[in-house]
Amino acid sequence: MKEYEIIGLERIEILMNMCKTYPKKAKRYTYLAKKISEKIGLPIPRKYKQWICKGCGEYLVPGKNCTVRLSNKIRYVTCKECKSIKRFKYASK
Helix, strand or coil: CCHHHHHHHHHHHHHHHHHHHCHHHHHHHHHHHHHHHHHHCCCCCHHHHCCECCCCCCECCECCCEEEEEECCEEEEEECCCCCEEEEECCCC
16 A cells, blocks of 8 residues: 555545534535545445434534434444435345
């Protein structure tokens, strides 16, 4: 891994942690993280990407701005801002 890729991933991690600390500015931080990932050519790590809304770019916090439902081994995360739904498997065989 190249030095600029390591620095970029560190910055993405810092921005995602700031989303939890400053929820009013979270949309801007997710936007910046996406721009950094595009610039360095690496995807946002999965543990952060699953909590970013694809529709509006908001950082999703269960109970605050999204709902989480579990059904048939699938986790449904619904954004309260734009009503978009993300689906994830949460159980394996």
